[in-house]
Amino acid sequence: MESLPRTDEEAAAELARLAEQIAHHNRRYHTDDAPEISDAEFDALVRRNGAIEAAFPDLIRADSPSRQIGAAPSGHLSEVAHALPMFSLNNGFSDEDIAEFVGRVRRFLALADDARVPLTAEPKIDGLSCSLRYEQGRLVQALTRGDGRVGEDVTENVRTIADIPATLPADGIGTPDVFEVRGEVYMAKADFAALNARLLAEAADPEKARQFANPRNAAAGSLRQKDASVTASRPLRFLAWGWGEVSVLPGELQTQVIGAIRKLGFPVSDLFTGPVALDEALAQYRRIETQRADLPFDIDGVVYKVDRLDWQDRLGSVGRAPRWAIAHKFPAEKAQTTLERIDIQVGRTGKLTPVARLEPVTVGGVVVTNATLHNADEIARLGVRPGDRVVLQRAGDVIPQIVENLTRDVERELWTFPTHCPVEFGGCGSEAVREEGEVDIRCTGGLICPAQRQERLRHFVSRGALDIEGLGEKTIEEFIALGWVREPADIFHLADHREALLAREGWQEKSVANLLDAIEAKRSPDAARLLFGLGIRHIGIVTARDLLKRLERFEALETLADEIIALRDAMTPALGEEDQKFRNRVDKAIAEHIGIDNIGAAVGNALADFFHEPHNRKVWHDLLAVVSPPPFVVEARESEVSGKTLVFTGSLETLSRDEAKAQAEALGARVAGSVSARTDLVIAGPGAGSKLKKAEELGIAVIDEAAWAQIVAAAR
Structure with a gap:
């Protein structure tokens, strides 16, 4: 791993970039089923974030990826809150990482250094996580993981999967009032190959045939169908690995409850083992790794869990993951190909991301054609140019990481990063700059940049933000082109264009009415979602919630920003004080003024910078003229220290x-x-x-x- 930042400012800036990158790739993987980077590349970002947080614990962000779970639901299925969160897992990549995990468990529970920590071990299957809720022994609801708190309702689709019983046998473990079984919906390798062959054979034009990239995407796409008959035609399977809400647990150990789930008729991996000590768990990892290629389904590692449920309860969770479980990931696979060209994508925050377009190559059974190159520094480090031979690394999904350049021709001119927002890739031609301490280069155009405007507005109405049904990417693009929508408030004036919209191709009375009704339903939006939807840098949904827990009223954010602006303006360097020390002193003052644990100067400065721009104030006031978010209410267990x-x-x-x-x-x-x-x-x-x-x-x-x-x- 590259060296860690040397100063608080450098660390805060990189943590901000990592939070943005990881959130983006989480959405691409969990919500869109269209990842842009490999598991290995994603894991590297998460490891880098964790290493910086360990070195700079005071700078851990409220929207840190270490506190996030999955991503928001995709949007075309109804969403339902989980009775209990569906956590994701932290990852380990070596025996030492797993030994440290066991050490953390001992330290948290105040156990002796040599105390035995019984574990379970099972394959980490690469599918779509799903929670099955049974009441009085009957399947009543099935939800995808979603963002961990809210999932998509796929009940009717799940009923078509043969592995999943519609009712629980009375002679299994009795009939609990509530029993949520959780596991993975997947597609076997052979079934995946047969499905792609069938789709190709049924296509009128073979060149335009729908082909899934891998079994995981095939399973996710098949389960998320609006029409359950389509799901029924796809060869989906289910493997149980845990549970959610249960009225009465049939055991005091992970092994006992999993055994009970097996007795109820749910498939459980034959490679599940436990309770075992650390050395036995690692031995099981090696056995599973040797069998990986011969297993009927894709796996990308082994999951270890603390066997004792009373210990699990005490350990609890931190952020997005339980403290009592960890995934031990397998090493990456590699291949060589040619870099054909480098394109630039302009994101909603103005970040210019270089994307490598590759000569198609098969890595681990998957054909890949693209890879992100991250930023100008990564391109310089690799020295890549169109025409170079490169080494790719893949560990479980579609788009790999470029890890080596095999062509080091000093006579060929290096590829240079653009200095202006590229018009040929949907940009605006504005100057592209790199801020001090940043590695990313950003377009300065803001909402005048077509690429940013569309992405910012798409984000504003997305599932995780205002969640306005019917305002998808193509619809936003259409309304921008017509000049009807340039900023968020314009969305709430679309009723003014009702007659013109009805006259357009593809719009009918019903669809227009549905869209306008969906917009009207968001006149009193959740304050945290509204703040997140504005896309202010460093303010993800978790940070938005934390800010509003303190402020309660959405409008108070402008006052807080003005206070930070005044604080910055009032502070001057002490005589002889170095510039870096002065910036650190200002940042400390901002963090203390905000007074929210894990929210520091990066968030405060971002909020102040947003309101410092007159056009952003206009966007803010225009929005508050058309929406009225109610006070933010935090649901918490009542106690004598609630709110303190x-x-x-x-x-x-x-x-x-x-x-x-x-x-x-x-x-x-x-x-x-x-x-x-x-x-x-x-x-x-x-x-x-x-x-x-x-x-x-x-x-x-x-x-x-x-x-x-x-x-x-x-x-x-």
Whole structure:
């Protein structure tokens, strides 16, 4: 891995870029079923993010990829909230990573260094995660993972899959009131090949035949059909690996519950094993790896889980992933091909992303033709030009990573990155610049840039933002071309064009009415979704929620931005102070003013920069003239610390600091790292020092660990 950033500013800038990149690729994989990079390349981004967060823990972002799950649902199926979140998994890539995972479990649970941690091990199948809800023994609902909180309703489609029982046998484990079985919908390799052959044979024009790139995409596309009869015609299978909401658990161990799920008639991998110690789990990984090519389905690693469910409950989750499970990924596969040309894509934030167009090559059974080149620095590092032979690396999906350039011809001119937003790729010709400390080059055109305007508006109405049904990419493009929509507020004036829209080809009375009704239904949108939809840099949906937890009112964001602008303007360098130290001091002041754990100066500056531009203020005020988001309400378990700010200090004797923080957040409290006038309660253990002293000076209530345990117990 490349060296870590040297300063807080460099680290914050790279964490911001990584958050944006990883969120984009999550959407492409989970929502669109059209990934742009390989699993290996995606995992490398996640590892880089984790390494920087470990080195700069104070800069962990509220929208950090380490706190995200999947991506928003795709949009054409109805969405339903999961009873319990469907988490994704953190990844490990070596035996040492897995040993460290076990070490973290021991430390979190305050176990001895040599304490045995029983694990289960099973193949990580490459399919589409699905949750099956049974009530009184009957299948009543099936949801995809979606973004982990909300999934797509695929109940009728799932009923066509032979592996999934419509009712649970009464002689299995009894008939629980509620039992959610979770697992993977997949397509076997042989069935995938047969499906592509059938689609080719049935096509009127073989050159235009629909062909799936790999079994995972085939399974995802087949399950997400609007017409369940199409799903029924596709050879889908199911493999169970876990559960969600259950009224009565049939066991106290992962192995026992999985055994009960098998007894209910659900397929479970024959390679599932447990409970095993670490060395036995790693041995199972090697056995599965040797069988990988001969398995009937694609896998990309092995999943380990802590076997004891009481330990799982204590470990809980952090961000997007449980602390009690990890995926041990397989090494990548490689191939060689020719780089034919380099195109530029302009994203909604103005980022110019170079894309390698490749001579088609098969890597691990999949034909690939594209790869992202990330940025100008990556192109310079590789020294790639059209015509070069390159080495690709793939680890589980369609688009690989270019890892080596085999053509180092010094006489050929290097490919140069454009200095202006490329018109030939949908840009505006505005100057393209690289901000200080950034690796990405961005178009400065903003909403005047056609590429950005369309992407920003598409994002505004997307599933994760305002979720306006009927405003897809092509419709947005049509309305922009007509001059009807240039900024978000214009969407709410589309009713003014009703008659003109009815006169256009493809629009009927019903479709126009549906669109306008869908727009009207968003006049009082969720405040966090509305903020996320504006596409302000560094403000993802998690950050938007965290900001509004404190501010409550959407309109208060402008006031906060003005306060940050005034704070920046008021601060001047001290005599002889170095520029970097001054910037660090300003950033610290901004973070303290915001006063939200894990939200720092990057978010504050982005908010201030947005409102500093007059045209953005106009966009904001125009939008508030047509929508009225209600106050943001946070759902949390009621307790005596709900809504309060807590600080833990000193040594905790019965639980780890991470577990204490997780308990506090589950009770609706916020945990801060330092004591201030906004602190409501301090929990002090032995050895508490300056924080305890400051709390006493400020007259803040202080309790010990035993009193904290009573608060937690009372809330259960």
